[in-house]
Amino acid sequence: MDSLPNKKHYISWPIIAFLDFVTIIGFDDILYPLQNQGLSVVFTWxxxxxxxxxxxxxxxxQLGATFTDKEEGGLSSWVRHSTTDTLGYWTAWMYWAASLPYIVDVANSVIISFGWLITGNNSLGKQMSNFTFGLLTFIIILIFILLQNFFKHSMEVMATIGGGAMFLMTVLFVVMTVYSLTHGGQIxxxxxxxxxxxxxxxxQYFSTTGLLMFAVCGAELVAPYLIRMRNPKxxxxxxxxxxxxxxxxxxVFGTLSLAIFFNANDLPHDLKMNGSYYAFQLLGQQIGLGNFLLYIFSIVQAIYMMAQLAVLLDAASWVIAGDTAASFMPQWMSKRNKNGRPLNSYLLTSGLCLFLLLMSGTLPDINSIFNWLLNLNGIVFPFKNCWVFLAFIAVRLQADKFNSSFVFIKNKAVAIAVGSWCFVxxxxxxLMSFIPQDVKFGTAAYAQQLLMNLFSVFVLFGAGLIMPFLARLEKRKQAKMSQLLK
Structure with missing residues (x-):
């Protein structure tokens, strides 16, 4: 079917694009690689x-245009249909687990944006303890989980406003940078x-490339919303x-503009956390607007990050409550509340986010917490991307079984080669991103963050082994109950 005439509320493709855009990349995402790789990151981009x-x-x-049925699992559905139920389950689990560090990181960013909006400077790290920062982060996550249940279309509205505003702010930054240069500004x-x-x-260069991949990934996150499009194919x-x-x-253009305002060879140590605010503050001061652009950006950033949080919490929770094979997940994990939301998925999300917050609380300050959670995304997101290309390769190998209105690269052999390259x-x-960043090799901080990286990934991905075990116990219990009733 190419359309869904029975749907009362459709999501148009531009809104899907903005839903996707807010989960993929923002102004912040071009700052992290600039700090890691300097001006050479333009080539890398x-x-x-x-x-x-x-x-x-x-x-x-192509995967989205191939699988446009009424299943809610998104990427896990794609893998399950093109390979096996077992791989489909592991896709769902790893995809969901990979989103958790990002959820915590985005919630952190919400607090930071309000900090700049209120104080107009970078004093948040000095005024707030690690405990308070972690507690506020967890409270924000819980608030957004609750909001998901009461406002059905708030996510779409926030994503459209936030994504559009962030893109316009980036365009504004590039345009105003050119204006500054033509009016006496220096590089x-x-x-x-x-x-x-x-x-x-x-x-160091190769170990930071995973963070660039994290910055540009997340397109498949909107897959569960394909069934809410009028003509998804x-x-x-x-x-x-x-x-x-x-x-x-x-x-590309955002990085070039940043290199005009920041010395890429001598960047602030807290650039990853506060760099975007510094950028608009410097731009405003250089063109005679003071902190006006800083406050405008702080508002846009707050809306943008809250939209990200809404999309991430909703889409990620649907992944493990979707069409994952029942033999791998206990029935209570797919239980819905009266609003049709996957309640227990949200609870599990909250629990593991709390684990990450407790882990990050052992670091010396808020800037270290922010950087470590950010760098953790450079590990888990590339692992998650492997499943996208596995599904793509499987679909192209079975071209006679899967028909799609959109085909990326008509030549089958070339398509599989491209998919294989992206997988590898x-x-x-x-693997390279396990190497700690922002700390010196051989120090106690380096050893601590390396252990934290290994342990966090082990817990996030390894916890997926528990669900099939719980599902088997549940089936045994149900079998015993049915025998007693007989």
Whole structure:
């Protein structure tokens, strides 16, 4: 079926694009790689867009156009239908688990945005203890879980406003940067020549590439909403192309603009946490607007991050409450409340987010907490991406079984080769990202963060082994009850 005439409320493809855009990349995401790789990250971004982002977005487009039935599992449904139930379950679990560090990170960012909005400076880290920061983060997550149950379409509205406003703010930043340069502004990064853009290949360089992959991934997160589109087979690829174009613009031109205001060779130590606010503060001051642009951006950032949180909590919870094979998940995990929401999925999400908050609370300050949670995403997201390309390869190998209105790369052999490249690239980026960043090798902080990386990933992914065990216990109990009733 190409359309769904019985649906009362449709989501248009531009809104799907903005829903996707708010979960994929924001102004913050171009700051992290700049701190890690300097001006050479422009080259890395161009490479990523051509060699990974476009193949990734188009692979998701073909999968979305292939599986447009009424199942809510999204990526796990794609893998389950194209491979096996077991792989479908592990896709669902790892996809959901990979979203948890990002959920905590986004909730952190909500607090930081309000901190700048209230104080107009970076004093939050000095005024707030780790415990208070963690407690507020957890409270925000709980509040948004509750809001999901009362306001059905608030997520779409917030995502449209937040995604559109963030993209416009980025365009504004680029335009105003050009204006500043043409009116006497100076380039902070020196030298600003071709050699500065050449990457220095090293262990540090490769270990930070996973964070770039994290910054541009998340397109498949909107897969559960395909059944709420009027014509998903035709319109979903349009949304993916729009997301790819916006991502390319933001990463390349946004980075070039940042290098004009920041010395890429000597960046603030808290750039990952506060860099976007510094950028708009500097821009406003240089063009004579004071802190006006800073406050505008703080409002946009707050809405944008809250929209991200709403989409992430909703979509991620549907993944493990969707069509995952019943033999792997206990029935209570798919239980819905009176509003049709997966209640126990939300509770499990809250529990593991609390685990991450407790882990991060052992770090020395808020900036370290923010950086570690951010870097953890550079590990788990590339692992999650592997499932996207596994499903894409499986679908192309079974072309006679799966028909799609949109086909990425007509030649089967070339398509499989591209999918295989993206799979291997994702896996290697995930492994390299275990290496701690922002701390020096051989220090106690390095050893602590390495252990935290290993233990966190083990808990997040390894906890998936418990659900099949609980499902078997549940079936045994039900079998005993049925025998007693006889």
């Amino acid at each position: 161009i490479f990523m867009v051509v060699a990974f982002v476009i193949p990734y977005e188009m692979s998701v487009s 902070a990064t020196q030298p600003f020549n071709l050699s500065s853009f050449v990457p220095h290949l090293s262990l 035709k319109d979903f690829p349009k949304a993916m192309w729009l997301v790819a174009l916006m991502t390319a613009f933001l990463t 690239f994702s896996f290697l980026c995930a």
